[in-house]
Amino acid sequence: MKLASLKGPTRDGTLLLVNSGLTRAVNTDGIAPTMQYLLEHWEESHAKLLDAAESLECGNERHAFDFQAALAQGAIDAPLPRAYEWLDGSAYLTHVERVRRARNDKVPESYYTDPLMYQGGAGSMMGARDPIRAKSEDWGIDLEGEVVAITGDVAMGATPAEASAAVRLITLVNDVSFRKLIPAELAKGFGFVNGKGANALAPVAVTPDELGQAWDAGKVSYRLVTHINGKWFGNPNAGDDATFSLFDLIAHAARTRELKAGTMIGTGTISNKDPATGYACIMEARVVEQVEQGEPKTPFLKYGDTVKIEMFDHQGDTIFGAIEQKVVPYP
């Protein structure tokens, strides 16, 4: 099942069912008005939505409309337009190793058993075609391409196995970061506030069964393809080199608190050991350039720059649709 949200009439948007080819969508009125409602009423709503999804797939939904046209018109919100909890892990330690190597530092041993994770803000997610807005190009505007799990309710102290049963949907995120603000902020010791901007989700979120065999023990074994200004930037495989699965990350987040339906858990920037797979964030490219070429070459994003982040199945079809954003000045 593939799900999206139309913008409005409330800040929670309007839940949509989308067909597997992402060409047609239909309002789920009468089943679940919003994604947040669905996540809180999954058991009751899921079977009815499956029936409606089957009708849509067969072309039998009379009220279906052109999803791609709605997307192009800017009418599509993030599948979950706002989330109460956004907890972002660092599953790909290659990313952490490269960043640390550039400052002659090592990854602490504990990082391989105790996930690094921060709590971010998700009170206003961007839709996949919404612009990245910043008040200054000097912030060091960067993308971070990641996989995200959206959960149902999770009990405090849930094990990774228990966490696995709570995964409702998978999608992609562009976790926007302001690199030049981060060193001073992290030095204060309390994590990120100014260093992270609003984030965008892919146009659709999908139930794990849509990923078939590629959904493997809490990892998604497909490549995340990123382009910057139309130029290939990387295609690391999200199933490779992940020290922690999404199940591990959910369990870590739930160690001392209940997670409520609609919690979003991120993998952290996807990164493979194989340098041929490129990058899913600019900072990592820059630290590798620093080590190998003596100075960083890839600039951070400027106004007018575009980023495109997507993931394809083995047939080459887009799974979640593309995050395609342009950087603009905040008005």
Next chain:
Amino acid sequence: MKLASLKGPTRDGTLLLVNSGLTRAVNTDGIAPTMQYLLEHWEESHAKLLDAAESLECGNERHAFDFQAALAQGAIDAPLPRAYEWLDGSAYLTHVERVRRARNDKVPESYYTDPLMYQGGAGSMMGARDPIRAKSEDWGIDLEGEVVAITGDVAMGATPAEASAAVRLITLVNDVSFRKLIPAELAKGFGFVNGKGANALAPVAVTPDELGQAWDAGKVSYRLVTHINGKWFGNPNAGDDATFSLFDLIAHAARTRELKAGTMIGTGTISNKDPATGYACIMEARVVEQVEQGEPKTPFLKYGDTVKIEMFDHQGDTIFGAIEQKVVPYP
């Protein structure tokens, strides 16, 4: 105007108007169903609520019920039962100074101009009478008594003056902390995830005008009175020794992002230079004991312990009602 939320029927609760003496409450059906709705529709709803509040104050609301009885029955939720953003500052540097002194460390100069702040989770706030639940007494369970501002929409880059216009409501929070998990977590550099539990708000949140002269340039000049197991623990004045006002903290949080209606901004643990005013968290008492008596004396909270946090006006009347919680094992 004083506002609260009844638990249910949805996770957002049901908005209540409460009279100034906190004895009677009435459902605001037809004006604003939930606190989150009100915060998103403040301009339209505010005048109607003021009329209803006047009727309630005069005893003219036929459907009003006994607020204290509802509170005692556990029927009252946090005024905002869940929030999309919870950003907690450190306005009281006395607190930070004491903690650092205990480890022979100083407060960096920058802390006096650049607020320390972390992003916490608020997807499931506790009502003022809900128990603090933990899976282990060994986590070092602690309270933190603070003042909280709940905002309307705030633009990215808002100044403190602009932020002041966005303050909708003021209340108190018990920011529950698990002290023994914090050093290792902060050492990882990404802030708090496991080190902070769910938080409780006071029974009611009030519009700033309810504070009269005590609402002074983004600070609340009243004492926060804390008792642990019925024993006086502290009464620092929230208007004294605050390096940053709530306006400053909102502006800091909004530096690189929009804050959306329903954002909660905390002052951090209230602490005065005058040692006679005691404490609003156990850790601070312990670090002072460490320095002055060679070892910490005040134990962290154990199952069965109770905490009470409240604030009184100059007539000795409770403003927000008391946060009164018992520590219990998570089932």
